[in-house]
Amino acid sequence: MVALTRFVTAGPGALLPALFLSGCASVAEYPRPFYPAVDVVATGETTPVGSGNADAADDPAIWRNAADPAASLILGTDKKAGLYVYGLDGKVRDFVAAGALNNVDLREVRPGFVLVAASDRSDVAEPKIALFRLDGATGKLTSLGVRSFLAAGHAPAEAYGFCMGKAQAPGELARAYVVLKDGTVAESALEEDDGAITARHLRSIRFATQSEGCVVDDRTGLLYVAEEDVGIWWVDVRAAVLRAEPFAMVGKEAGLVADVEGLAIAPQGKDGGVLVASSQGDNAYVLLHLATGMPSGRFRISAGRFGATSDTDGIELVLGDFGANWPGGLFVAQDGDNAPQAQNFKLVSWQAVVDAVGEKP
Incomplete structure (x- = not known):
C-alpha cells in the first residue's frame, strides 16, 4: 500500500490535494x-x-x-418511472409519473410545507432538479416543476445523486446538492420567488470518479459524499472554498467494500453520532463514528418474514418514535433483489440495529 496524492476540483482551475491509500490496481481487479x-x-x-x-x-x-408517528410516510424513487409515497404499512399512498428520478430528499422548510426534491436524469445531457410538495395528511404529492441549474452552454452532464441541507441565507428554502455522474457535486440555493421555487447554482466541487450517495449534517455544515470505488469524503459547505477531506476509505480499516452507495446520519448531541453507509460490495451497512470515521459496527438485513436485502443503493434513517415496530427510529434500505417481484424498500427498526451492534442510540 502506498500513499498517493489525489486531486479534487473545487472550481475553475483549482486543484485541492487530499491523501488516501491505494494499491497499484483498481478495486475491480481484486x-x-x-x-x-x-x-x-x-x-x-x-x-x-x-x-x-x-x-x-x-x-x-x-x-x-411528529403529531402521529404511525402516520409517517416514506418516499422512494423508481428511476425508470417516477416517485412513490408509501405508508408505514408499505402500501402506496401516491405515485407521480415524473420520469427518471434517481435520488430523493425532503425538508419541512416551514410548518406545513414539506419540500421534496429529486435528481432528474431524464435528460442525460441536462441535469435537473424535480420539485414537489408533500401533503402529510393525505400522502399526496403536488409537482412544483423541474428546474435546470447549470449555466447555459455547460458540458453535457447527467444528474445522479442528490441530497439537501438547511438554508444558509435569507430567502432560501434549502441548499441542494446534485451529484453528477462524472463526480461533480453542484451546490444550488433553492429559493422562493413570487410563489415559485428556483434553483440558483452557487459552486461545484469535483471528485475524480463516479460518486452518488450524499448527506448533509446540518449541525456541523458537513456534506458527506460517497465516491463509489474510493470511499467517503467530507466537505465543509460553510467554508468560502469547498475542500474535500477523506473520511473513510474503502478497505478493511473502515469496513467498506465498493461500491459505497447510500449515506445516512444518526445524530447524537451537538455533533456526535454515526454515519451509516451502504457497503454494497458485501451487502452490508457500516456505522462510522462522525468524529473519527472509524467503524463502530456492521450489520446486514437477513432473511426473515420480509426477506433479506442485497445490492443496496439508497438508504435513509430518521430517529424518533415511529410506532410499535420502530420505537427508536426507522431505517429504510433499497433492496436490489426482491425476486420474484420487482425491487422494493425494506423497513428496519433502528433500535434493533443499535441493540445488535452495541452502538449507543
Whole structure:
C-alpha cells in the first residue's frame, strides 16, 4: 500500500490535494472481501415498484409525522418511472409519473410545507432538479416543476445523486446538492420567488470518479459524499472554498467494500453520532463514528418474514418514535433483489440495529 496524492476540483482551475491509500490496481481487479456483520431482520417492506425486471428502485426519504408517528410516510424513487409515497404499512399512498428520478430528499422548510426534491436524469445531457410538495395528511404529492441549474452552454452532464441541507441565507428554502455522474457535486440555493421555487447554482466541487450517495449534517455544515470505488469524503459547505477531506476509505480499516452507495446520519448531541453507509460490495451497512470515521459496527438485513436485502443503493434513517415496530427510529434500505417481484424498500427498526451492534442510540 502506498500513499498517493489525489486531486479534487473545487472550481475553475483549482486543484485541492487530499491523501488516501491505494494499491497499484483498481478495486475491480481484486475479489471483493466479505467482512463480518451482525444480522437484523426487516419489520416491514414497501409494495414493489412498478418497473419489473429492471434495476429500478433506488433511493428513499422519510417524513416523520411528529403529531402521529404511525402516520409517517416514506418516499422512494423508481428511476425508470417516477416517485412513490408509501405508508408505514408499505402500501402506496401516491405515485407521480415524473420520469427518471434517481435520488430523493425532503425538508419541512416551514410548518406545513414539506419540500421534496429529486435528481432528474431524464435528460442525460441536462441535469435537473424535480420539485414537489408533500401533503402529510393525505400522502399526496403536488409537482412544483423541474428546474435546470447549470449555466447555459455547460458540458453535457447527467444528474445522479442528490441530497439537501438547511438554508444558509435569507430567502432560501434549502441548499441542494446534485451529484453528477462524472463526480461533480453542484451546490444550488433553492429559493422562493413570487410563489415559485428556483434553483440558483452557487459552486461545484469535483471528485475524480463516479460518486452518488450524499448527506448533509446540518449541525456541523458537513456534506458527506460517497465516491463509489474510493470511499467517503467530507466537505465543509460553510467554508468560502469547498475542500474535500477523506473520511473513510474503502478497505478493511473502515469496513467498506465498493461500491459505497447510500449515506445516512444518526445524530447524537451537538455533533456526535454515526454515519451509516451502504457497503454494497458485501451487502452490508457500516456505522462510522462522525468524529473519527472509524467503524463502530456492521450489520446486514437477513432473511426473515420480509426477506433479506442485497445490492443496496439508497438508504435513509430518521430517529424518533415511529410506532410499535420502530420505537427508536426507522431505517429504510433499497433492496436490489426482491425476486420474484420487482425491487422494493425494506423497513428496519433502528433500535434493533443499535441493540445488535452495541452502538449507543
